[in-house]
Amino acid sequence: MVCENGEGASTSKNIFDDPIINLQTCQLLSQGAEAKIWEGVYLGRPTIVKQRFRKKYRHSTLDNKLTLSRLKQEVRSIVRARKLGVPTPVLYFVEHEASTIYMELVQGCSVKAALLEGKLSDQERHALLREIGRVVALLHDGGMVHGDLTTSNMLLKGDSSLVLIDFGLSSNTTLPEDKAVDLYVLERAFASAHAASGNLFDDILASYRQHSRLWCPTLNKFAEVRMRGRKRTMVG
Amino acid sequence: MALALGIEGSANKVGVGIVREDGTILSNPRHTYITPPGQGFLPRETAIHHQEHIVGLVQQALKEAGVLPADISCIAYTKGPGMGGPLVTCAVVARMLALLWKVPIIGVNHCVGHIEMGRIVTGAKDPVVLYVSGGNTQVIAYSERRYRIFGETIDIAVGNCLDRFARVLNLSNDPSPGYNIEQLAKEGERLIEMPYAVKGMDVSFSGLLSFIEGAAAELLEKGEATPADLCFSLQETVFAMLVEITERAMAHCNAPDVLIVGGVGCNLRLQEMMAIMVSERGGRLYSTDDRYCIDNGAMIAWPGMLAFKQGQITELEDSTCTQRFRTDEVEVTWRE
Numbered sequence: 222m223v224c225e226n227g228e229g230a231s232t233s234k235n236i237f238d239d240p241i242i243n244l245q246t247c248q249l250l251s252q253g254a255e256a257k258i259w260e261g262v263y264l265g266r267p268t269i270v271k272q273r274f275r276k277k278y279r280h281s282t283l284d285n286k287l288t289l290s291r292l293k294q295e296v297r298s299i300v301r302a303r304k305l306g307v308p309t310p311v312l313y314f315v316e317h318e319a320s321t322i323y324m325e326l327v328q329g330c331s332v333k334a335a336l337l338e339g340k341l342s343d344q345e346r347h348a349l350l351r352e353i354g355r356v357v358a359l360l361h362d363g364g365m366v367h368g369d370l371t372t373s374n375m376l377l378k379g380d381s382s383l384v385l386i387d388f389g390l391s392s393n394t395t396l397p398e399d400k401a402v403d404l405y406v407l408e409r410a411f412a413s414a415h416a417a418s419g420n421l422f423d424d425i426l427a428s429y430r431q432h433s434r435l436w437c438p439t440l441n442k443f444a445e446v447r448m449r450g451r452k453r454t455m456v457g
Numbered sequence: 458m459a460l461a462l463g464i465e466g467s468a469n470k471v472g473v474g475i476v477r478e479d480g481t482i483l484s485n486p487r488h489t490y491i492t493p494p495g496q497g498f499l500p501r502e503t504a505i506h507h508q509e510h511i512v513g514l515v516q517q518a519l520k521e522a523g524v525l526p527a528d529i530s531c532i533a534y535t536k537g538p539g540m541g542g543p544l545v546t547c548a549v550v551a552r553m554l555a556l557l558w559k560v561p562i563i564g565v566n567h568c569v570g571h572i573e574m575g576r577i578v579t580g581a582k583d584p585v586v587l588y589v590s591g592g593n594t595q596v597i598a599y600s601e602r603r604y605r606i607f608g609e610t611i612d613i614a615v616g617n618c619l620d621r622f623a624r625v626l627n628l629s630n631d632p633s634p635g636y637n638i639e640q641l642a643k644e645g646e647r648l649i650e651m652p653y654a655v656k657g658m659d660v661s662f663s664g665l666l667s668f669i670e671g672a673a674a675e676l677l678e679k680g681e682a683t684p685a686d687l688c689f690s691l692q693e694t695v696f697a698m699l700v701e702i703t704e705r706a707m708a709h710c711n712a713p714d715v716l717i718v719g720g721v722g723c724n725l726r727l728q729e730m731m732a733i734m735v736s737e738r739g740g741r742l743y744s745t746d747d748r749y750c751i752d753n754g755a756m757i758a759w760p761g762m763l764a765f766k767q768g769q770i771t772e773l774e775d776s777t778c779t780q781r782f783r784t785d786e787v788e789v790t791w792r793e
Contacts, residue, residue, distance in 0.1 A: 252708075252738070253708050254701070254704040254705040254707070254708040254709075255701075255704070276697075276700075276701075276734070277733050277734075277737065278697070278700050278729075278730035278731070278733040278734045279693075279697045279700075279730075280648050280693045280697070282648050282650075283648065283653070283693060283694065283697060286650075287653065368656065368657065369657045369658075369705075370657070371657070371709060373708070373709055390655070390656070390657065402611075402656055402657075406656065406657035406658070406659070409606075409607070409657075409658070410657075410658075410709070412605070413598070413600070413605045413606075413607050413709075413710075414709065414710070416600065416601055416603075416605070417601060449611060
């Protein structure tokens with residue numbers, strides 16, 4: 222995910238209006254699929270600056286529409302999720318013009334890295350997976366889905382608490398279908414990135430079931446969604 | 458050196474290819490079943506088409522390669538996924554040839570065939586693969602002896618969406634509906650807003666297809682869009698979705714290179730959009746042209762050869778075919 226190059230700073234400055242923080246004075250941390258993440262200081266606080274960059278491959282009309290709607294959705298969802306008690310970074314400032322969000326810098330590493338490095342004890346790993354289940358249940362019960370639940374979008378802080386990030390594809394919904402698809406995306410992320418570690422997802426699901434008030438319709442739907450993948454071997 | 462003869466016929470193309478142990482393609486003839494405008498291809502008629510052409514194609518492949526049946530070391534055929542009737546047709550011919558020539562038979566997964574063909578033709582080492590065709594839409598990356606599916610369509614394939622849209626406009630199926638959409642789209646100017654459905658690393662096209670099937674007639678009648686505008690807008694929208702999920706998978710697995718395979722993969726606009734994205738990430742795009750993107754016999758012969766060299770052969774009584782056969786079910790024994 223990390224793609225450190227000095228060029229990133231200068232090209233994105235040409236494309237967008239100057240953001241409040243001069244991005245060239247910040248450090249480019251990583252380039253995700255649709256945004257560049259910078260580290261800087263805003264009003265004296267260590268800050269993450271997330272700038273959605275233009276997708277040159279996309280038709281500009283389509284690109285503007287998607288970029289703006291995802292920016293808005295991310296901002297609204299961060300605020301809403303925090304109200305529900307879901308740990309997210311604190312939002313500092315939003316610049317629509319430059320498609321940039323300023324938020325709290327969370328000290329920690331991604332859950333993906335934590336699981337892959339294998340430094341966690343079995344007990345710590347179990348606790349982490351249960352926490353993921355609890356947090357996702359909290360989000361879903363509050364009428365939201367994340368839309369892109371992967372282990373890259375979860376951070377593990379130094380005190381082993383969990384923080385959810387990247388709400389660009391989130392939406393407000395109470396439909397079991399949407400929640401089930403959210404869980405399915407997470408299951409697939411585990412199957413693809415953590416296949417070697419065994420059935421980690423089962424722990425998450427058990428914890429989700431325990432913590433969600435509405436687990437029954439969601440998990441019934443989830444069983445249906447799992448069957449949907451194309452060209453699966455089926456009997457009958 | 459060992460030679461593999463591969464037979465492919467999972468959809469409306471039937472092809473026979475002969476590939477040498479070192480990956481050289483000696484011959485690769487194929488024949489396409491083309492239906493009238495406004496119609497798709499049905500399993501029964503497609504199977505009959507394959508039956509009429511397959512023996513001639515085997516003879517042509519041997520002749521073009523300049524080899525004799527005695528030179529062939531193994532027969533590879535498409536085990537699945539695909540349409541039942543056409544698959545069975547090819548499997549029967551493969552079994553017959555294996556018995557006649559007394560060589561082993563090897564069942565090959567069609568999707569793995571596309572991936573391995575793309576890798577040998579382009580020289581891509583470990584790319585993220587976008588496999589897009591009439592029956593499949595998957596973003597794949599290799600890990601731990603499997604081609605794992607990171608993202609895919611949750612309903613219809615992108616090629617199916619394009620083909621069925623071509624029927625709405627009554628475009629010709631010769632050489633393929635997708636090709637004719639691509640040509641017409643070059644004249645399009647206006648972008649019509651369409652549903653854009655990306656869910657995590659998955660995409661959905663059925664809502665988009667319903668929308669355009671419903672809206673096309675009215676837009677055309679009122680003069681709000683030309684057929685070219687519709688083709689242009691459809692391509693821009695669905696390809697943007699595909700490039701987006703590919704980029705998500707790349708960010709997720711930290712891989713810089715992309716390989717596009719499958720019939721839709723020869724669309725130059727898709728290749729162009731993907732190339733822009735990949736170059737922004739500092740990687741390389743590997744793509745192939747219609748000789749290898751579109752279903753062909755060599756793409757089955759080559760993975761057959763790879764499996765053969767590992768001693769993986771299919772027993773005659775197991776040489777069945779199946780319409781459902783996922784990419785990640787195959788254990789990839791020939792890669793580290």
